[in-house]
Amino acid sequence: GWRTLVSALFELRRHRKLIEKAGAQMACGFMMYPLFDYFSIGRSMMAMGLDIYDRPDQIKAASKIWAKSFTSLSMFCAKFVGARRVFIGLSRCSPVMISPRHFEEFVLPELEYIVNTLIDGGITPLLHCDTNWTLNFQLLRRLPAKKCILELDGHSDIFKAKEILHDRMCIMGDVPAYLLAFSRKDEVMSYCKRLIHEVGKGGGFILSSGCSVPANARPENVKALAEAAEEWGYY
Numbered sequence: 001g002w003r004t005l006v007s008a009l010f011e012l013r014r015h016r017k018l019i020e021k022a023g024a025q026m027a028c029g030f031m032m033y034p035l036f037d038y039f040s041i042g043r044s045m046m047a048m049g050l051d052i053y054d055r056p057d058q059i060k061a062a063s064k065i066w067a068k069s070f071t072s073l074s075m076f077c078a079k080f081v082g083a084r085r086v087f088i089g090l091s092r093c094s095p096v097m098i099s100p101r102h103f104e105e106f107v108l109p110e111l112e113y114i115v116n117t118l119i120d121g122g123i124t125p126l127l128h129c130d131t132n133w134t135l136n137f138q139l140l141r142r143l144p145a146k147k148c149i150l151e152l153d154g155h156s157d158i159f160k161a162k163e164i165l166h167d168r169m170c171i172m173g174d175v176p177a178y179l180l181a182f183s184r185k186d187e188v189m190s191y192c193k194r195l196i197h198e199v200g201k202g203g204g205f206i207l208s209s210g211c212s213v214p215a216n217a218r219p220e221n222v223k224a225l226a227e228a229a230e231e232w233g234y235y
Contacts, residue, residue: 005077012081028087028126029078034114035059035066036107040092048092052102063110071114075121084123085149088114091130100135108139119147126172130211132156137164145169146204154178154210162199171199172206175225180209180217188221192228200233207233 016026036059040048051059074086091097093107115125125148127140132155140150141164148169152158154176161171174195179188192207199205207229213222 009077009080012083016082026081026083028085029081029083029123030074031087031089032070032074032114033089034093034107034110035063036093036098036110037089037091038066040097045092045097049098052098052106056106059106060109063106064113067110067113067117071117075118075123078123079121085126086118086123087126087128089128089130090133094129094131094133095135096131100139103136104139108142112142115143115148119144124149126151127169128211129153129156134160137161140165141168143169149206151208152210158195158199162201162205166202166204170204170206172208174210175208176210177214177217180221181214183221185218185220185224188224189228189231192225193232196228196232203235 012026012029016029019026036048039062043051078084078086088111090111093103095103098106115127118125125143127148128151130153133140133152134157137156137160145168150161150165150169150171152161152171152173154174156174158171158174165171175188175191179191195207196205200207207225209225
């Protein structure tokens with residue numbers, strides 16, 4: 001309940017101070033998800049897919065309530081923690097799961113509300129897009145320009161993202177898990193160099209792993225991310 005949340009927030013704030021003391025930045029102060037992602041976990045993807053056809057009006061009505069309450073909570077928590085960025089998890093509403101048309105109808109209006117409300121509150125939205133989002137890049141241009149971070153996980157075409165969204169949002173990623181776990185250091189360095197030179201051209205790029213660093217990543221490959229940024233990441 002609320003006691004657990006409050007305890008967690010104090011712990012996150014303590015961690016944020018430790019991270020800053022070490023010379024780094026906490027990635028985000030809170031995590032949230034649009035209604036479609038959250039409900040499809042609880043009801044299953046199959047049931048939620050049927051809901052699109054059987055009860056579309058209820059989904060839209062619920063998403064407005066969900067977005068308003070969850071966004072307010074996210075803003076409060078991010079400000080309390082002291083990291084003014086909110087992680088927005090986007091996976092089950094991707095083109096791999098539902099069509100771009102259904103995303104535009106059932107998810108994008110809620111996402112626009114969430115993003116705009118966070119920005120108005122001084123919070124940077126971090127769109128964490130798992131699976132392949134390439135088909136929806138054009139739709140993401142509707143979000144406010146130069147206010148969001150788009151984090152890709154290695155499945156989307158990050159070079160296409162640069163082409164379509166370079167003037168709209170900062171792109172983050174996307175060294176794949178398989179490279180970090182199974183490849184040689186020179187292969188990781190080579191891919192990082194390409195990301196920096198192509199996706200980082202003109203700025204608006206954060207070099208990172210695709211999604212999270214896998215548990216079986218080779219230490220030398222993880223270090224290669226920092227080494228690549230030091231080697232080629234200055235303008």
